Amino acid sequence: MQSPALSLNATPTLPLHLLRALRAVVGRELNRFLRQPSRLGSALVRPLLWFVVFSAGFNNVFGVAIVPPYETYIEYKEYMVPGLLGMVALFNGMQSSLSMVYDREMGVMRLLLTAPLARGWLLAFKLLAGTCLSVLQMAVFLIIARLFGVEIPLAHLPGLLLAMACGATMLAALGLMLSVYVRQLENFAGTMNFVIFPMFFISPALYPLWKLEESGAWWILKLAEFNPFTYAVEAIRYAMVGQFHGLSWAVVLGCSAVFFVLALWGYDPQRGWIRKKGSA
Template sequence: MHALQALQAIVMRELFKFSRQTGRLVSALVRPLLWLAVFAAGFRNVFGVAIVEPYDTYIPYDVYIVPGLVGMVLLFNGMQSSLAMVYDREMGLMRLLLTAPLPRPWLLFSKLCATALLSVLQALAFVIVAALIGTELPLLSLAGLNALLALVCGALMLGALGLLLSVYVKQLENFAGTMNFVIFPMYFLSTALYPLWKLQESGAEWVYQLARFNPFTHAVEWVRFALYGKDPGAAPYVVLGCLVLFFVVACWGYDPQRGFGGLTKRGGGAG
């Protein structure tokens, strides 16, 4: 009961904090909507996507790009949670929570659930706005529920990655480096903007191989295939495997007895 109360308190705190930060929701929506309204609109009829899985017909580019932009929302919020975690660990609530008489992995899991919930809510808000401006997606169907499951798992995986990065990001000023070396490579070396077969067809073999092994690619593909009720292949296994791996290593990093990355030397592992 104590553990469940802690989970509820952490999740509700994040929701309440988010409800007071309307600019955070606006900024989370503006970025993907600019891509959808400007970038995708410019290529709508120029860069159509051929009839390949999971599609049964030719589709305009804006339909293809929406799952990638949903992934963008999840990715940026997951990385933003890393920044918030660094702040909270150094001078905020997590500094106190990490000394609470509860298993540290449970506290980190509670934080992960809060991050994933906020990511999913922002992604759903983006999907609604995308549908309102004319992007046709099969949302009101059983496949839509499958896509929601993929969305939740993708949010958990990227939130766990944010937790893992917070072990290494010891100062807020280092977050810009995280943007350059984690967020942008993960996003652009994926299928968020273009299919894998186009990468291979264009001769960009090294980009193709990196995109194949990028866990973000599998998160996007799981959402994309689930929307159309098609078999996502190995994508769920990759996403869930990376979720477990990232979370376990993050818990290891926050362990005051076995921490790495210099966390225990800074007082982050006190208690």
């Protein structure tokens, strides 16, 4: 019979290892965020500014026709909400990328990746942490939008939260992938601007794609159709009215998997760019 002392010193099982790593990685990111309330304010200033100013200024300029998923005319501020939710997730995904670059320069990533767990698990926990932070910020923005008169039926909330979580996961995975190739903090701003603004503006976040087609901007329309951010916004937009858009969900889930696999490949010292650059 095994003594109590031996049982206490026994090697933890894999599920216990994973639970401890999950708590350490996700808990660290959440605690860091909660200790800095200004981060929430700075994350919401940009979409709130767009929401308040643009919805007031362009409400009578942009007419949203009765096209799917809408069955009636809507106010412009209601149209903007899915795009601005996507903006919150997009910027937080890039913020997560900055956090990874910073941790790598400070040596935290080297310690994390030498933990006795597969790198896939550790990167997945990083991805989960970024997703949780995005959904938290998106939920706060949704509450503020509700105060400005954007109503969402309670029956649609579960599907909307799921769409928000999936869109946030895709954008967090994109940030995780980019963190492999952004080697220094001073190069971060230029790289992120090259990613964030084209993804946001070449999408239906602020104006419907049919308006691009109507105006003859075919090449912009085609770029928007190849933009994964477009489908994250559309998945949220359909979910807000209680509908399911299969193509958007397929693209979001597929891109999430591809971005994560590329990040996993990049952080593999035997095959990825980490080996080529000589750092962890």
